[in-house]
Amino acid sequence: MQVQPDPEREFYFNGKHVGEAEAPNFVGRAASLECGAVMRISIHVDERQRITDARFKAAGCSTLVASTVSLIEKVLGKTNAEAATIAQSVETMGDVESGRVDCLAMAHEALLAAIRSYSDSARNEWEGDEALICTCFCVSERTIEREIETHRLQTIAEVTAACNAGGGCRSCYPLIEDILNSMGNEEKGKWGKGGIGENVTLPMANS
Numbered sequence: 767m768q769v770q771p772d773p774e775r776e777f778y779f780n781g782k783h784v785g786e787a788e789a790p791n792f793v794g795r796a797a798s799l800e801c802g803a804v805m806r807i808s809i810h811v812d813e814r815q816r817i818t819d820a821r822f823k824a825a826g827c828s829t830l831v832a833s834t835v836s837l838i839e840k841v842l843g844k845t846n847a848e849a850a851t852i853a854q855s856v857e858t859m860g861d862v863e864s865g866r867v868d869c870l871a872m873a874h875e876a877l878l879a880a881i882r883s884y885s886d887s888a889r890n891e892w893e894g895d896e897a898l899i900c901t902c903f904c905v906s907e908r909t910i911e912r913e914i915e916t917h918r919l920q921t922i923a924e925v926t927a928a929c930n931a932g933g934g935c936r937s938c939y940p941l942i943e944d945i946l947n948s949m950g951n952e953e954k955g956k957w958g959k960g961g962i963g964e965n966v967t968l969p970m971a972n973s
């Protein structure tokens with residue numbers, strides 16, 4: 767009788783995508799306090815912002831390893847924005863037993879952390895004329911400010927809908943929030959000088 771191979775066992779022992787991604791690489795980590803598993807994913811992103819290499823090191827069960835290999839194969843060749851969407855997608859987490867979803871979630875968490883590490887590095891090294899806020903979609907600070915001013919945006923979700931900023935790995939969320947707060951305070955300052963929103967006592971007309 768021929769025994770059918772177990773996909774999880776095959777992934778666990780064939781060593782696929784195990785190790786360290788090509789340098790320079792960016793690392794993300796995740797761990798489970800419940801089972802003690804540890805996951806580390808490193809990625810290499812090329813000049814077109816595509817993930818050309820991704821590898822992992824893990825201490826955990828075969829489901830964790832198989833899930834990570836499957837996830838890596840889904841994001842290879844994708845842009846960091848596309849990979850971030852996959853890492854945050856519930857649909858891509860539906861191919862394991864319900865009791866093992868935490869294993870897959872850990873792989874997704876580590877991958878997303880690696881993408882955010884790349885985004886932070888790209889933002890810090892940016893030398894363009896305008897400050898780069900969202901590296902996933904290459905959205906500048908000025909673009910975000912213009913959208914907020916033009917459309918009177920008040921939330922990060924509204925900014926994302928308007929110009930895609932924050933639609934990838936979300937590492938720029940705090941920066942977008944700072945811009946929203948800063949521009950909101952400026953508007954309040956304008957209103958405080960007798961503009962909209964300020965109670966103003968009008969002079970009495972001469973009778």
